[in-house]
Amino acid sequence: MADENMAEIVGTPALDGTYISEMDMWPFECQEFNRIYPFYENLRAGKFTTTKCQKCGHIAYPPGVICPKCWSDELEWVELPQKARIVTFTETQAGAPIGFPSPIIMAWLNFGEGAPLKHLLARIVNCKEGELNEGDEVKFVVFDVPSHPIEIKKETKICDRVYYAFEPVK
Amino acid sequence: MAEKKNAVIVGGGTSKFGVRQAHLLDMIQEAMKACSDDIPALKPTDIDGLIVATTMAGRHSSALNTAPLVVHRLGLSPTAICIRLDTLCAGSNSAIIVAKGLVESGMAEAILVTGAEKVYMPQRWETNYTQLMVNDHDWDSAMGLGVPPPFFAMIAKMHMKRYGTTKEQMAAVSVTNYTYGEGHTKGHFAGRSLTIEGALEARIIADPFGLYDCCPLSDGASAVIIASEEKAKELTDRPPVYIRGTGQHASHSMSAGWPGETLAEWTHLKVAAEVAFKNARLTPKDIDVAQTHDCFTISEIIELEELGFCQKGEGGDFVASGAIDIDGEIPTNTDGGLLVYGHPFGASGARQSLEICKQLQGRAIHQVKDAAFGLAHNLSGTCSQHTVVIYGKEPVD
Numbered sequence: 001m002a003d004e005n006m007a008e009i010v011g012t013p014a015l016d017g018t019y020i021s022e023m024d025m026w027p028f029e030c031q032e033f034n035r036i037y038p039f040y041e042n043l044r045a046g047k048f049t050t051t052k053c054q055k056c057g058h059i060a061y062p063p064g065v066i067c068p069k070c071w072s073d074e075l076e077w078v079e080l081p082q083k084a085r086i087v088t089f090t091e092t093q094a095g096a097p098i099g100f101p102s103p104i105i106m107a108w109l110n111f112g113e114g115a116p117l118k119h120l121l122a123r124i125v126n127c128k129e130g131e132l133n134e135g136d137e138v139k140f141v142v143f144d145v146p147s148h149p150i151e152i153k154k155e156t157k158i159c160d161r162v163y164y165a166f167e168p169v170k
Numbered sequence: 171m172a173e174k175k176n177a178v179i180v181g182g183g184t185s186k187f188g189v190r191q192a193h194l195l196d197m198i199q200e201a202m203k204a205c206s207d208d209i210p211a212l213k214p215t216d217i218d219g220l221i222v223a224t225t226m227a228g229r230h231s232s233a234l235n236t237a238p239l240v241v242h243r244l245g246l247s248p249t250a251i252c253i254r255l256d257t258l259c260a261g262s263n264s265a266i267i268v269a270k271g272l273v274e275s276g277m278a279e280a281i282l283v284t285g286a287e288k289v290y291m292p293q294r295w296e297t298n299y300t301q302l303m304v305n306d307h308d309w310d311s312a313m314g315l316g317v318p319p320p321f322f323a324m325i326a327k328m329h330m331k332r333y334g335t336t337k338e339q340m341a342a343v344s345v346t347n348y349t350y351g352e353g354h355t356k357g358h359f360a361g362r363s364l365t366i367e368g369a370l371e372a373r374i375i376a377d378p379f380g381l382y383d384c385c386p387l388s389d390g391a392s393a394v395i396i397a398s399e400e401k402a403k404e405l406t407d408r409p410p411v412y413i414r415g416t417g418q419h420a421s422h423s424m425s426a427g428w429p430g431e432t433l434a435e436w437t438h439l440k441v442a443a444e445v446a447f448k449n450a451r452l453t454p455k456d457i458d459v460a461q462t463h464d465c466f467t468i469s470e471i472i473e474l475e476e477l478g479f480c481q482k483g484e485g486g487d488f489v490a491s492g493a494i495d496i497d498g499e500i501p502t503n504t505d506g507g508l509l510v511y512g513h514p515f516g517a518s519g520a521r522q523s524l525e526i527c528k529q530l531q532g533r534a535i536h537q538v539k540d541a542a543f544g545l546a547h548n549l550s551g552t553c554s555q556h557t558v559v560i561y562g563k564e565p566v567d
Contacts, residue, residue: 022229027307088327088331095376096378097314106315119425165313
């Protein structure tokens, strides 16, 4: 897990767990709120996935409902590479959103020649300040993030959530 | 069909920018007052269109449909258009693009473009939550990217690595802009000065950025009048400043779609600039004064390259050589820019265009001698969109 105490709280950490969607730093991952929920289901299974167009073959990121190249809606889920190299990175001392640790390490990743996902801005976790170097290899990692409640008719359902980042390959 | 008219920027004003003890609508009224002082003949009945550029109005001021609120407070009665527009940091220059089209087509005679943000909330940390919404929330923001310094810090590191740009060169941008900020009493950091040593010794925000490499978040409002040439002649005796050409380009919303070979190449700005220069029938060599989006010192350096004012990769040397000074090749951000005047997102574009208007009318505080053509540029989002507006003392045709 990236941050020890993050998944223990339901709702918004800065509000002691009260849930206000406008202040939510994570996506609505559940089926009730989006059509790309398989992405998050796949995260739970440790898979990094996206949608590929069955018509033109284009692999988009982030995943979608239609292909951004040819607008076909015939898509399939495919796996993306889980390893990348650090092109450049920064260790931010001030201004991290509440709920994220400070300093927070962010990197620009390169997935290598021919990879469907060329580059990505990603948070680097399980890594101390000063440890990271340009060119280092990092790998995909999934962790729990705060859940949120949703009202379905008269019932309240708790939606558990996960998110992903990258960590150094040691 | 009616003959195409020429759209001009008549004049305008801003509120005080900074951490303000004022409501969003208070600051819009202050900007209107300043605009009225700048164009004394202007009456509320002259204005037949209103475009309000704001991003935070809904979340921070509980004012989602902002335009009617502005109509009421300013005593307007627009009949051609009355809208709110949001392109984040490019809001009011985007509004100027829309106003140009409406005026040229004859649909409106005089449009008030006002941009405004109340950024700071009763609990300041709440602002950082809104910042998550200005990126692609579910993707880049969920990585912890709120306020933009980390993203631009990586851009700076890449530019330093590929082109040899130095922290001293970035400091030169900030010091130059502080020099220009002198006399602009409504600026966020009005009255302050900065030396290269002071910039280099400042506390680190996100390496390699120190405090003075980053513009502030500001509360504030701006207001300008975009009118037909004929209407402008009724309102003022000052020489007309024509909106010659515009370009706006976006190619992605989150990091995976970044168009450049690396973070140091902003090919999407190059596209927006090429479109604007073509429409304006000008080249970068023709421009006498520029307002570029200096949200960070590195931004101004890369923008000068991609806008064509210097060769790609030479922006660091260019700014340190004095090229952006008042007597240099391309005086840039002559009112202090975002770094010193401040950055209330939706208000910044009109603030820039007003400075170009004053430069071309020969009445700027730091006047560029014989300025005839000027350019304003904004980037918005996580550097996902670019907006360019080019002005001249002569119309295109």
